[in-house]
Amino acid sequence: MTRLLYRLGRGCAAHPWRVLAGWLLVFATVFTLAGTVGGPTQENWDVPGARAQHGIDLLRQHVPGAGNATARVVLHGDRPVAPADLTTLTHRLATMPHAATVSEPRLSTDGDTAVLEVGYDVPVTDPELFGKIGALDSAVEPMKDAGYQVELNGDVPENATSPMQGRGELIGIIAALLILLFAFGSVVSAGLPIGSALVGLGVGAGGLTVLAGLTDVSTMAPTVATMVGLGVGIDYALLLVTRHAEFLRAGFTPVEAAGRATATAGRSVVFAAGTVLVSLMGLRLAGLPTYTSFGFATAIAVVGVAAASLTVVPVLCRLAGRRVLPRGVRRERTRSREPFTARWAARVGRRPLPWAIGAALVMVMLALPVLDLRTWPGDPGDQSQSVTTRRAHDLIAAEFGVGANTDYTVVAGPSVSDAGVEQAHAAVAALPGVAEVGPVTASPDGALHVFRVVPRFGDSDARTGGLVADIRAELPSGVELTGRTPYFSDITGMLGARLWIVIAFVVSVSMLLLAMVFRSVLLPVKAAAMNLLSVAASYGVMVAVFQWGWGAGLLGVDHSFPVSAWMPVLIFAVLFGLSMDYEVFLLSRVRERWLDSGDARGSVVAGLTDTGRVISAAAAIMVAVFLGFASEVDWTVKQLGIGMAVAVFLDATLVRMVLVPATMSLLGRWNWWLPAWLDRLLPTVSVEDDPAELEEPVRA
Known part of the structure; x- marks a missing residue:
């Protein structure tokens, strides 16, 4: 792999315009395919393994329109609702496109509130209906003009009234520019990773459209794919740019530096992307079509940004020349002070046991609320009061009882x-x-x-x-x-049981890959344990914030509610892959230093010194992206953003900066212990070793 990646990076840097022309051709091909065989995202919420699904299938076979989309219209006034107004509203609802039935109005005891239910002739996932309430709004407009409060609820409004605002992507890009500029002191170094990530995301978006034309892809899949793709794309490019800058400072030409950076850091990118893909494929084991589409869509984004990192970054580095380096370095100004990460790693290494115990206790304390974890797929009553579905839910509960909102x-x-x-x-x-x-x-x-x-x-x-x-x-x-409630109850039970299957698959395969690369038994076990601890702490914080209500008001949440049943499996699969990214970045440099020096403790300090700034900057960008998604209106997206931001923050601080150096210092040479029989059995995959097979160095 070393020679192949070296030739790829050096070739791309030597022929930048050919590479850019090749990417334009890729864009043209992917988007031509997207335009011909691609399609819109569409949900598939049938779950054959759910017991309630059998009842839904029976209704669909014998009752026209049953099992399809529904909508509730809640009419409320300061006086009894006029029968003539109900007749007018019923007629207008019945003439909407795809409206199959309109129920008899159900009046509250005092007569000032009426509920009408609309049944459609297509499922809520139908492209002509999903996310669209224009017809409903037009039908109820005369009632608003007549002075009534009109609120909407049911399948159709619930999937149309909390649209994504796109804040996450925008906040992430702006934060990435500022963080990278502050950390690396070069506008070019700050812009290169973002440019590369956007190229990969662009191709990934076209690929996702093609996928949507071939199979059902959840409407939430692009959000998850963008969230993960933007983060890892910046990570991978940042790792390559940092290594390229090191070779430039060593005196290599931009073309040679690009080749060597791709041969060394590029192997970390390939392996890290592989671990993310393993985690994403674990989503298929959850047994829900929605999760399968999440996994495939996000995998397309990860492959796209990884490919862009390995080919576009060398090109941009070649075109940027020595402007990749900070201005002070280009002017041959040097800093005499030791980097903070080196001082920190040395401090932790001098007294590793107290640091390890302290960090572990903090993580365990944050994870403890997970013992009270309760999940549920969703409830309109948990949404913001600015959303019509929440107001309709509250009106029905107040006038007819809380159970009237169930199905x-x-x-x-x-x-x-x-x-x-x-x-x-x-x-x-x-x-x-x-x-x-x-x-x-x-x-x-x-x-x-x-x-x-x-x-x-x-x-x-x-x-x-x-x-x-x-x-x-x-x-x-x-x-x-x-009905909706038993169906969601079945899904909650299924996801709770399948979570352990997903965890077992992802953890075991990831540990095997780490053992192959780092030739160690203890390091993969330690990495898996620490990553699981990060995920558990993330779950614990979600329980404390959303289920217990601690600080929920800061997020615009006015009451406590369960954690979404969709979150544990999704957050685990995505975050375990991202955590392994950081693990690979750090351990690859530690192993490189270990092979050079044989100094177990010194290699940890040196490895953290080499990668600490990259990991910290990458994690800060990830946290900013995820917190951007936490600013969305939909409470499910809020939970996803908070959960992932907390886990990445803890992983990059307590785990990567404290627990890893402390435990590796305690283990010493045992970090690299591997039984001879297992060494012979495991295939050898090297990451970040010195590229000894490369041509003679060409220096500037």
Whole structure:
């Protein structure tokens, strides 16, 4: 790999305009494919493994429009709602595109609030419906003009009223420029990584469009792909630029420096990208189509930015010449003071045990709230009060009871007798958690019998899972409990069980890759343990902020609620890969110093000195990007941003700057212990070794 990467980097630097022309051709090809076979993002929320899915499939087979999109219109006034206004509103809703049914208005006890439910003839994921409420807004506009408060709820409004504002990407790019400029003292060095990352993201965006034309891709997938791709793309390019600058300072020409930087740091980029891809592929084991699309979409972005780093960075470094170096270095001014990272690593190395114990205790304390972790996919009542779905939720809860916002439906199949249906109806009504049971209705073909269940509490209540289990325990064979709430309860249980499968796969494969590269047993185990500790601390902070409400007001959250069930698996897969990036960057330089000197403790100090500034700058950029996403309105995106920002911050500070040097100093030569039999068994993959096979150095 050394010679191949050297030739790639040197060739790109020697022929910059050919490389740029090649990237233009790649752009043209990818976007031509995107325009011909590509398609829009589209959700696929069917989960065959969920028990509630069977009930949904039965309804779709026998009840026209059942299992498709829904919307609720809540009409509220300071006087009883006029029947004529309800008639007008019903007619306008019924004439909307794809509107199949409009329910009879349900009036509150005092008559000042009415709820109408619209059923559509297509699923909410249909491109003509998903994220679009223009028809609903037009239909209810006369009611607003008549003085009513009109709020919207249900599938269609919930997926259209909290659009992404794009703050994360903008904040991340601006923060990256400022951080890199401050850290490296060169406008060129600050701009190169961002330029390379944007090139890779551009190609990745085209590739994602092609993927969306071939399979269903979640509408959230581009957000996750951009978040991760921007971060790792800057990381990879920054690593290459830093190594290129080192070779320039050593006297090599820009072309030769580019080749050597790609041969050394480029191997770290290849391996780090590989560990991220392993983590992303672990998302497929979660068993949900949405996660599969997250994994593939983000993998496309990671491959794009890695390819751009290995080819575009050498080109830009060649064109920039010695302007990559800070002005003081170009003018041969040198700093006499030892870098902060060197002083810090030496301080930790002198007394490693207290530092290791202190950092570990802080991480464990932050992780402790995870013992109280409770998850739920989502609830409109958890959104900001600035969103119409939250206001509709609150109106329904106040006028009809909190359980009126839920959706429990009992479906009796063709094999169930009338007596069996009545028995199930009576048994469910007698349960203590049930507030009301609706009348039994038959499907148009008479094959199914259906009735609705209203609980005494809301969706995200801790008692929901127990009530779902209690209802199912009362249902005879052939009768299913379905609806949004049981469906989400099933997904929550599935994700909780699958999380351990994802963790086992990602951790084991990552440890194997680290053992192959660094020829050690203890280092992969230590790296996996520390990365898991970072993720656990991130979960703990999310519980404290969102579930316990500590400081939630600073994020615009007005009450506590469970952590999104989508978060644990997604955050683990993404963050474990990102943490391994930093681990590879640091350990590769430590190993290089170890092979040169044989000094176990000195190699740790030297390795941290070489990479500390790069890792710190890269992590600061990542944190800024993720905090930018935490500023979005949607609470799920907020949780994703906070969780990832906390984990990266802890990983780059307590883990990488304290726990790693402390534990490696304690272990000494045992860091590099590998049994002879395992050494023979494992393939050898070198990262960041001296490129001895390269041609004779060409110096300026």
